[in-house]
Amino acid sequence: MKILLIEDDLDLGNGVRIALADQGLDVVWVRHMAAADEHLATAGCDLVLLDLGLPDGDGLHLLAKLRRNRSGVPVLILSARDALPDRLQGLDTGADDYLVKPFELAELLSRVRALARRSYGFDGATLELRGLCLHVPTRRVAVRGRPVDLTASEYVLLKTLMMRADHVVTRRSLEEQALPGAQANASNSLDVHMANLRRKIGEGYIRTVRGVGYVIDQDNGQGAAR
Incomplete structure (x- = not known):
């Protein structure tokens, strides 16, 4: 936070x-x-x-x-x-x-x-959303009980999106919070990290808002995004 x-x-x-x-x-x-x-x-x-x-x-x-x-x-x-x-x-x-x-x-x-x-919806320790669980003190992530191994950048991206569930987070904000300067300067660096994160946690969580950024919806009524 x-x-x-x-x-x-x-x-x-x-x-x-x-x-x-x-x-x-x-x-x-x-x-x-x-x-x-x-x-x-x-x-x-x-x-x-x-x-x-x-x-x-x-x-x-x-x-x-x-x-x-x-x-x-x-x-x-x-x-x-x-x-x-x-x-x-x-x-x-x-x-x-x-x-x-x-x-x-x-x-x-x-x-x-x-x-x-x-x-x-943050209790200071755990973020949970549709079977996706992020435990802040230990930095552990699991999907429906299955442990997920994330890089440091992927963890920050996921935590940022889960903290702002139902709110679109801009590309610039995600780059500033999750990617070091050298990585952020690469035009497709955020997209690569986001693709890897989606592959690890599964589709249906992260939705792309084209030209703006990304969002995790509290429910998936809007469908999985690619």
């Missing part, structure tokens, strides 16, 4: 980054709204942890922009603004949750897991 942490406080940001990384989460930490805006536009993420009092603006403006662009990425506000009107404003602007500073890291992690379950 890829998390964008937007927090200008060095001590708090570093503590949150370490705590999330210890849980096996992929964390990108930025300290300014402009950097966050650029990252969201170019790389994207699965969840945003958003401070409101940023050096170059109010985090609520970034949240409002996300929702205007119809981005459904879950957002958890982390803020020292503890008055009821502030919390209501954050939630009404589009936040999925609001955590007042100071907070315990254990509570933050619990809320992150809750948002992941709510948004992606």
